[in-house]
Amino acid sequence: MISKITFYALIVACVLFNTEMILAQDANASSITIKGTVIEEISGQPVAFATVMVADNDTKKPISGTTTLDDGSFSLETDATNFYIEISFIGFQKRTFGQPVAKTSTIDLGKVALAEDAEQLQEVVVQGEESRTEFKLDKRVFNVGKDLSSTGASALEVLNNVPSVNVNIEGQISLRGSQGVQVLINGKPSVIASDGGNALGTITADMIDRVEVITNPSAKYDAEGTSGIINIVIKKEERKGLNGSISVNTGAPENHSVGISLNRRTEKFNLFSQIGVGIREYPDDIENRNVDLINNTTILTNGTEYRNENYYNFVLGTDYYINPTNVLTLSGNFALELEDQPSTTNFTALDGTNTTTSQWDRNEVTEATNPKLQYELQYKKDFQGNEDHTLLFSALGNFFGKDQSSDFVDSTISGEDKNSAQKTRTDFKESVFTFKLDYTRPFSKKWSMETGAQYVLNDVSNDYEVNNLVSGNFVNDPGLTNIFEYNQKVLGLYTTAAYEGEKWGIKAGARLEDTDLNTLLTNTNENNNQNYFNLFPSVHSSYKVSETLSLQAGYSKRIYRPRLWDLNPFFNIRNNFSIRQGNPNLLPEFTDSYEITSIFFVGKTSMNLGVYQRYTTDVIERVSSFENNVNTVKPLNIGTNRSTGLEFNSKYSPTNWLTLNGDLNYSQFTRNGSFDETTFDFSADQWSSKLMAKFKLPADIDFETTGNFQSSYQTVQSEVSENLFLDMGLRKKLFKGKAVLNLSVRDALASRVSESQITQANYEIYNRRQRGRFLALGFSYGFGKGEAMEFSGQRRR
Incomplete structure (x- = not known):
């Protein structure tokens, strides 16, 4: 099936050699000031961030240099006595000026007009240091060379060149084929890199020193992790410039947004902000079949569930560079979602001969207001003499609220009278506070240690009420009405020690976490208190076999704590025959994870091959219970799971117009457990x-396709069907990359269907869900040093 998927592509944008500046001083010479203004020859507009270089006349080596400001002006000093001046900018012809014969303290070049270089615009010229990847104990490091840093591309363009990492046209980041990646900036969370920010494009390639990829986190990171961590390290000296974009997007089903992103960097401040507004529609086609094999009755359900939203998003923050070794960050993100969920579900009751006994519709009108707030205060200190000697403190807060009301009306179509009405009310509030302290100390070039602490407080209140229409009046249903209080505190302490030689290294550590969890059903005074203290060790090692082959091995112990909705016993009554509810007595999962990976380079091809084994205890499985055609799904701890698997990833660029990226994951697992x-x-x-193809087409057009396949698999009760779907995207760059026109199609063949079947002795259940094809068209115009970066308006997780 994969062979039928069309290939697509992306090519690296035009690259121009950006000469490295070297300071060469002569203490006995007098200083000369060189100044001027760089403009475009045709339009007369100023050229910001053009390179001004002073080079030695004899050796042709750079002596000093600078870049132009927003108004095209520049000024620099030199003590050289035998030099020439060169001014350049990507897409324009260079201008060279010799040293004046007469000695003077100031050289004023006036207005320097640069003409477009048509040949340079059509060709890719790669000079200087190339980007490369290397293993560093528990992570892979992608060092950004001049082949990328001189292109003016965004951070997302850089990530697209990192082995195992892929960024699609919509800006979604995946690592080894999986999403749910945590992105850090300089080792710390940032609003710029958050799901709600969508502002990562305001960071340009020339600001990035390296990208660190962590697929099996050490004890330094949360024992409850994501599918991976990507850390973008910004150059300390790159603090000047204005970057931003204005974006307009539309799509079908309805998905329209307008966004403005800004990022201003000075010597002391990095200011970033974003404003976004939009509307979106999420239709979901559902089909259920509940068969009671004892009473020979069947309930068929079908309909379309909608979630329509108007949303507003605002981001504002700043990094304040107190001095070269101390930086303070303060930022916030406020979002507001106004939900409307008009849905109609059709029900049909059948007897043992498949004869219809009754039919009715259930109409839902739901409205909700969801405010979201995120804020952070962070302080980072770099100790002089070693950039890896750091202290980081952060305080982050998150708030989410939901004020929701729903009206349900059942209307009889035929057969038995099913007329009824219900009302529900939800008042939900969640606050999460995270305090973190990290200290890293290198003792030498080979020996280092890390230590730190983290404290996370999660406080939730869910006030839920159901009222039924009885004799013309709505009467409260006490069995479905209650206030669920959820409070969890997690204190973590960790330390690691590492040795790293030229070819071999090892890193070992341990993390202690104390978890205090309390749940309470206020009206009935039912409570569940859990307190557990756990040790999470980790060991990682790497060995560099050659310049093209490296190996890495690691072990870590992980935890999955039940989420709020895993514990909350109340449920949405949208479909009274298909109910999901939580389990307040649920225990956490614990996993021992072993992994051996390798990275191998052959020319322009990078290949990653890994084998792993994961042993999980107290596995959380969703188990169905069936009574009177009502299927109730509830999470339970069911035994153990041992999974052994193979992961393969390859990124291959046979030509400068084609890039292929493939991911394959196979696992064999054994489940053991019992319940009741x-x-x-x-x-x-x-x-x-997953197979991705990126093509660079003529006229500055990029085309990509992504084919995804998920095989069928078995759970403790059900068989989940295979899934195959195709995403496509087209991007056209305009105005030398300053503007971008995007067209994307998700699930192009409308084949992405979630389907499962449960077959038991007393009942059968069939579920089918499909969202269908999504089309999106967007236009974005960027200004400053980088390319346009679209505001996608994606949902925050």
């Missing part, structure tokens, strides 16, 4: 793959 005298022992396997 039912045994759930079985063995099965599953595999998934």
